[in-house]
Amino acid sequence: MCFTNALYFWGIFSSELFVLAPIARERIFESMQDGVLVIDISNRLIDYNQAAEQINPTLTPVAIGKEINLILNEYQGMQDQEFESE
Numbered sequence: 001m002c003f004t005n006a007l008y009f010w011g012i013f014s015s016e017l018f019v020l021a022p023i024a025r026e027r028i029f030e031s032m033q034d035g036v037l038v039i040d041i042s043n044r045l046i047d048y049n050q051a052a053e054q055i056n057p058t059l060t061p062v063a064i065g066k067e068i069n070l071i072l073n074e075y076q077g078m079q080d081q082e083f084e085s086e
Contacts, residue, residue: 043068 035052053059
């Protein structure tokens with residue numbers, strides 16, 4: 001029985017079964033046409049997809065970990081500057 005369990009363990013981990021879920025998540029998340037922001041309980045940006053980046057150009061890898069209010073205020077300030085220059 002111990003030998004069988006070891007074979008199950010080896011089979012699951014050698015087939016990289018647990019690697020498939022992040023790949024599927026990445027493909028689905030990045031192929032969405034709607035912008036998505038992932039925010040934690042402390043209102044910090046955890047992740048975003050390409051559609052969100054196209055909507056809000058202030059979303060960069062540096063923005064991850066920042067409070068969402070700061071990011072949105074930065075974006076609002078950028079929009080105000082564009083409006084004033086017109």
